[in-house]
Amino acid sequence: MRIKENRKRGKKMRVLVVGGTGYLGKRIVKASLLEGHETYVVQRPEIGLDIEKLQLLLSFKRQGAILVPASFSDIQSLVDAVKRVDVVISALSGVHFRSHSILLQLKLVEAIQAAGNIKRFLPSEYGIDPSRMGNAIEQGRDTFDQKMVIRKAIEEANIPFTYVSANCFAGYFAANLSQMETLVPPTHQVTVYGDGNVKVIYADEDDIARYVVKAATDPRTLNKTVYIRPPQNILSQRELIQIWEKLSGKVLEKISVSAQDFLANIKDLDEAQQAGAGHFYEIFFKGCLTNFEIGEGAEEASKLFPEVNYTTMDDYLKIFL
Ligand code: NDP
Ligand code: GO6
Numbered sequence: 001m002r003i004k005e006n007r008k009r010g011k012k013m014r015v016l017v018v019g020g021t022g023y024l025g026k027r028i029v030k031a032s033l034l035e036g037h038e039t040y041v042v043q044r045p046e047i048g049l050d051i052e053k054l055q056l057l058l059s060f061k062r063q064g065a066i067l068v069p070a071s072f073s074d075i076q077s078l079v080d081a082v083k084r085v086d087v088v089i090s091a092l093s094g095v096h097f098r099s100h101s102i103l104l105q106l107k108l109v110e111a112i113q114a115a116g117n118i119k120r121f122l123p124s125e126y127g128i129d130p131s132r133m134g135n136a137i138e139q140g141r142d143t144f145d146q147k148m149v150i151r152k153a154i155e156e157a158n159i160p161f162t163y164v165s166a167n168c169f170a171g172y173f174a175a176n177l178s179q180m181e182t183l184v185p186p187t188h189q190v191t192v193y194g195d196g197n198v199k200v201i202y203a204d205e206d207d208i209a210r211y212v213v214k215a216a217t218d219p220r221t222l223n224k225t226v227y228i229r230p231p232q233n234i235l236s237q238r239e240l241i242q243i244w245e246k247l248s249g250k251v252l253e254k255i256s257v258s259a260q261d262f263l264a265n266i267k268d269l270d271e272a273q274q275a276g277a278g279h280f281y282e283i284f285f286k287g288c289l290t291n292f293e294i295g296e297g298a299e300e301a302s303k304l305f306p307e308v309n310y311t312t313m314d315d316y317l318k319i320f321l
Contacts (some may be wrong), residue, residue, distance in 0.1 A: 005108040013119075013217045016040040016068065018108060020060070021053045024169075025091030027209035032089075033063050035213050040085055043067040072104050078111035084165050087110060090124040094143060102146040106153055113157040121159050122216050123150050126166040128209065128288055129225065130278065137290075139266055140278025150269060158283060160216050163225040164301075166208045167201035167289050170316050174202040177244055177252075178237050180280060181273070185244055185320050190252045193275060193284035194259060196238035201289045203228050204311035211301040211308060227294050228301040230310040237284060243314050245321060259285045 015032045017024040020041035027105060032039040047053045061320050063065055069083040087183065090108060092101040112118045130144035131151070154161050177183045177190050178200075208228060215226045215265060235243075242258060245251055257265075262285065266277045282288040294300050 001002065001244065011217060012036055012038060013087050013196065014038045015087045015213070015216065016081060016085040016091060017086065018042050018090045019058045019124065020091065021047075022093060023092050023171075024205060024209065026056060026058045028089055028091050028212055029205050030063075031206070031209040031213040033065060034062075036208075037087075037213070037217070038085075039065045040068050040081070041065050042070050042081060045069065046073075069171055072107055075107060075114075077110055078108060079115050082111050082115040083117055086118070087120045087122075088118055089122045089216050090243060090309070092124040094124070094127070096299070102149060108116060109153045109157060111160065112159055116258045119160055120216055121154060121161050122164060122212065123147070123154060123161070125163050126212070126242070127169075127319045128167075128282065129165040129227070130165075131225075132288065132292065133282065136282055137278050140282070141273035142204070143275065158297050160166075160222055162221045162223070164208075165210075165225060165227045166213055167203055167228055167277045168283065169208070170311075171199055171201050173200075173283075174240060174316055175320065176188075177241050178280070178284065180276060185248075185317070186252060188253060188300070189255055190241055192231050192241070192254045192256045193237055193262065193280070194256065195242060196241070196254070196256070197236045197286040198284055199234055199236055199290040200287075201229050202233045202235065202313050202316075203230060205318055207308060207310045211305060214305045214308070215232075215299075215301065217220065222298055223258065223297075226301050227298060229294070230302045230312075233310070235313065244317050244320075247314070247317055255303050 015027050015037040019026055020029045029039060041057060043057050057067055068081045068310055070077040090105060093102055112121055130147035131180055133144035137146055175184060177185055177230060178184055179191055211228050215221045266274055269277055
């Protein structure tokens with residue numbers, strides 16, 4: 001029903017999701033179907049015997065998505081896929097933790113340029129705004145540098161774009177009260193970064209996906225950056241901890257770590273964790289998510305799309321009770 005209503009509003013677009021079986025990508029596919037867009041999802045032959053990915057793709061198909069065979073080792077297959085749609089949303093993997101995506105994304109940009117028909121491209125960003133990270137510490141810098149390489153390729157090819165800065169995914173940063181190397185709330189002690197009063201921004205991944213799809217098809221976001229800053233989710237780490245303490249009825253022991261000690265401890269971590277720690281440092285000590293105003297050439301998602309009833313961290317954390 002909802003899908004039909006949206007179609008009647010006449011905003012129907014053909015949307016291709018690349019990386020559609022990934023952590024964020026699957027949510028983008030669902031959000032696109034919910035918006036009533038004709039939703040295309042890349043099906044890579046390389047998934048081979050990955051039955052979970054295949055089953056997910058088939059469930060998308062059952063919900064009305066169109067599966068498009070394409071491979072990053074066959075640029076023509078990407079061009080053919082891109083030619084079938086108006087909008088391309090990339091949700092390819094980030095650099096650390098999983099697999100290296102910069103070369104893949106550059107191939108995608110090349111295919112979009114060759115196809116010449118795309119009205120909007122969203123590269124896989126969805127985090128810290130890489131254009132503001134010129135002074136980031138060495139650990140984790142790659143993430144930003146590589147995303148800037150992709151931006152440059154997009155802009156040089158004159159491809160219409162939207163960049164989405166989604167801030168902290170709740171699953172990686174809120175569920176754990178912003179603790180590293182765990183994804184669930186701590187039960188006794190919590191590490192507090194510095195004084196714990198630096199403002200950060202958390203967002204539920206399903207909400208992020210909805211904002212992404214809306215931004216991808218909205219004329220107001222053409223060639224702009226969209227920041228996802230839901231007002232109630234702009235919180236300090238201490239405020240987040242307080243929300244959990246109130247919900248759980250238990251007070252946690254707070255152990256404060258200074259910037260100096262945090263940096264010193266990074267050196268003992270493996271490479272992926274070092275990158276993660278570098279990101280935590282920029283977010284929780286340097287305040288990179290909130291130390292600027294959204295100015296000219298940018299928009300804020302919850303203002304643009306007030307119809308999205310975003311999840312507050314109070315509601316988000318209830319699942320862990
Ligand atoms: P995933 O690691 O889940 O990967 C997404 C997709 O990338 C996969 O499903 C796959 O597509 C594709 N992919 C991975 N490796 C290859 C390969 N070798 N060849 C072809 N395709 C490949 O990504 P995430 O959802 O975790 O990340 C998406 C974006 O979100 C990234 O830009 C990341 O930086 C950002 N992010 C931001 C966070 C935040 O807190 N702000 C947290 C986590 C990520 P297929 O579906 O075709 O198999
Ligand atoms: C998420 C993480 C969580 C790392 C971004 C190590 C790009 C971004 C907010 O993949 O490294 O424990 O902006 O021990 O622009 C990872 C990365 C978070 C998850 C950050 C990310 C955030 C990527 C960890 C950990 C929970």
